[in-house]
Amino acid sequence: MVEIATxxxxxxxxxxxxxxxxxxxxxxxxxxxxxxxxxSMRKIAxxxxxxxxALYKHVANKNELLDGMIDVLVGEIDxxxxxxxxxxxxxxxxxxxxxxLLRHPWASGVIESRMKARTTPTPVVMEYLDSMIGIFxxxxxSIDLVHHAMHVMGSRLLGFSQELFEDTPDRAPDPxxxxxxxxxxRYPHITELAMAVAHDPESVVGSGCDDQxxxxxxxxxxxxxxxxxxxxx
Amino acid sequence: MVEIATxxxxxxxxxxxxxxxxxxxxxxxxxxxxxxxxxSMRKIAxxxxxxxxALYKHVANKNELLDGMIDVLVGEIDxxxxxxxxxxxxxxxxxxxxxxLLRHPWASGVIESRMKARTTPTPVVMEYLDSMIGIFxxxxxSIDLVHHAMHVMGSRLLGFSQELFEDTPDRAPDPxxxxxxxxxxRYPHITELAMAVAHDPESVVGSGCDDQxxxxxxxxxxxxxxxxxxxxx
DNA sequence: AAGAAGGGGTGTACGGCGTACACCTCCCGT
DNA sequence: ACGGGAGGTGTACGCCGTACACCCCTTCTT
Numbered sequence: 145m146v147e148i149a150t151x152x153x154x155x156x157x158x159x160x161x162x163x164x165x166x167x168x169x170x171x172x173x174x175x176x177x178x179x180x181x182x183x184s185m186r187k188i189a190x191x192x193x194x195x196x197x198a199l200y201k202h203v204a205n206k207n208e209l210l211d212g213m214i215d216v217l218v219g220e221i222d223x224x225x226x227x228x229x230x231x232x233x234x235x236x237x238x239x240x241x242x243x244x245l246l247r248h249p250w251a252s253g254v255i256e257s258r259m260k261a262r263t264t265p266t267p268v269v270m271e272y273l274d275s276m277i278g279i280f281x282x283x284x285x286s287i288d289l290v291h292h293a294m295h296v297m298g299s300r301l302l303g304f305s306q307e308l309f310e311d312t313p314d315r316a317p318d319p320x321x322x323x324x325x326x327x328x329x330r331y332p333h334i335t336e337l338a339m340a341v342a343h344d345p346e347s348v349v350g351s352g353c354d355d356q357x358x359x360x361x362x363x364x365x366x367x368x369x370x371x372x373x374x375x376x377x
Numbered sequence: 378m379v380e381i382a383t384x385x386x387x388x389x390x391x392x393x394x395x396x397x398x399x400x401x402x403x404x405x406x407x408x409x410x411x412x413x414x415x416x417s418m419r420k421i422a423x424x425x426x427x428x429x430x431a432l433y434k435h436v437a438n439k440n441e442l443l444d445g446m447i448d449v450l451v452g453e454i455d456x457x458x459x460x461x462x463x464x465x466x467x468x469x470x471x472x473x474x475x476x477x478l479l480r481h482p483w484a485s486g487v488i489e490s491r492m493k494a495r496t497t498p499t500p501v502v503m504e505y506l507d508s509m510i511g512i513f514x515x516x517x518x519s520i521d522l523v524h525h526a527m528h529v530m531g532s533r534l535l536g537f538s539q540e541l542f543e544d545t546p547d548r549a550p551d552p553x554x555x556x557x558x559x560x561x562x563r564y565p566h567i568t569e570l571a572m573a574v575a576h577d578p579e580s581v582v583g584s585g586c587d588d589q590x591x592x593x594x595x596x597x598x599x600x601x602x603x604x605x606x607x608x609x610x
Numbered sequence: 611a612a613g614a615a616g617g618g619g620t621g622t623a624c625g626g627c628g629t630a631c632a633c634c635t636c637c638c639g640t
Numbered sequence: 641a642c643g644g645g646a647g648g649t650g651t652a653c654g655c656c657g658t659a660c661a662c663c664c665c666t667t668c669t670t
Binding site: 249252253256257260264267270271273274275277278281287288290291292294295296322330331332333334336337340358359361362365366368369370373 | 482485486489490493497500503504506507508510511514520521523524525527528529555563564565566567569570573591592594595598599601602603606
């Protein structure tokens with residue numbers, strides 16, 4: 145829960161001074177609680193016990209605030225390991241990014257939309273990408289192959305690949321859901337797949353689909369493919 | 378340009394009747410022109426020469442309208458080829474999806490956000506996914522491997538992988554852009570990569586990066602990796 | 611010590627948004 | 641002839657981002 149400043153608080157102490165960092169932190173916490181859609185300048189201000197316009201002395205506007213929030217999140221990603229070969233270094237980094245994104249489910253959407261809107265990513269993101277490229281280079285990749293590799297990793301670079309059937313259990317059950325038999329008739333292949341996955345003895349709980357395993361499977365498939373190309377291009 | 382109904386139009390003819398299809402078509406056209414952010418119920422209504430609330434007789438609300446727009450777009454993707462082996466069938470389909478997404482740059486964002494918000498994709502999207510799975514199955518993939526494959530394709534399934542440095546030339550040049558030498562000092566690896574790509578004699582124009590080539594490179598790397606696994610898992 | 615300067619919080623206001631709700635108006639089946 | 645429902649309208653509410661004028665309190669200059 146983000147603490148909402150009360151009048152008593154304000155009377156008791158002169159209230160901690162506002163700062164860009166405090167604003168960004170509160171914004172991230174608020175987004176974690178209610179999603180980005182529910183995040184508004186007014187709500188952030190209220191949570192900080194301050195009037196909405198006060199925020200604008202520290203952030204230019206809402207988009208700039210979103211950029212700042214991304215920087216906070218990228219800062220949560222582990223720095224690159226320097227004592228291993230490229231493959232495990234990339235692997236660790238990407239999986240660390242993924243953990244961050246699982247902590248902040250709203251992040252991938254914000255990152256994607258802000259990336260599209262800006263001419264250049266923020267310095268923090270640039271640093272992240274740069275060090276990622278550095279790992280490949282140190283691993284003996286040709287500059288051209290690094291270029292391709294960055295594209296291949298694509299969405300996985302920042303640790304996510306929007307999973308189509310993501311496991312978000314706390315969602316209202318569809319009131320007019322289709323009966324299973326109609327489902328099977330209309331989408332035979334989806335049904336077959338769903339059945340196979342559900343009957344997998346390993347995973348009886350949840351969606352019956354181990355997201356983490358799938359993520360690493362995809363990641364390794366990509367990394368193995370890249371390794372085979374190393375040196376040849 | 379989406380034609381904005383004038384009073385003269387209204388006087389001349391009793392105006393074509395509203396319909397869900399007409400609304401969705403106008404909404405897509407409007408989004409193509411100005412992006413989704415600029416799309417509002419009020420603007421759609423204005424373009425149709427109608428009062429905003431009239432739309433609500435045909436669509437439940439804005440989210441449901443966005444879902445409908447996605448269906449329109451998915452309908453633009455070529456149906457699967459039935460006379461080739463799985464690999465080219467998938468390849469064609471994914472590339473067709475990609476062409477659709479390049480026509481409607483706002484689409485991937487909407488698809489991603491709506492996918493996250495719904496319990497089940499719309500029937501149109503279900504059909505698309507189902508036939509995609511069908512291609513793999515017909516190609517001799519085990520159900521488990523299809524499952525993995527769907528995850529691997531991930532964002533590429535619908536034809537996109539948000540390219541980090543997308544080639545969107547018509548964007549205001551950053552007023553406080555970093556001078557190249559500082560750029561090179563702070564982000565050496567990015568700079569090296571950018572130079573290598575820019576000096577590639579093949580591509581002097583644009584960003585110096587052939588998005589289409591990169592996309593297919595990534596796609597083929599994935600498909601080749603999957604092919605190696607076929608039968609073994 | 612007096613006063614100018616300016617960073618940081620406030621209050622008010624504007625235009626835009628999605629959409630609830632009551633209404634009106636025609637067309638259609640009986 | 642008429643009752644009802646589908647489809648378009650008008651008004652209104654409560655949100656949103658943020659421009660602009662203000663004011664206070666610190667700090668620095670003279």
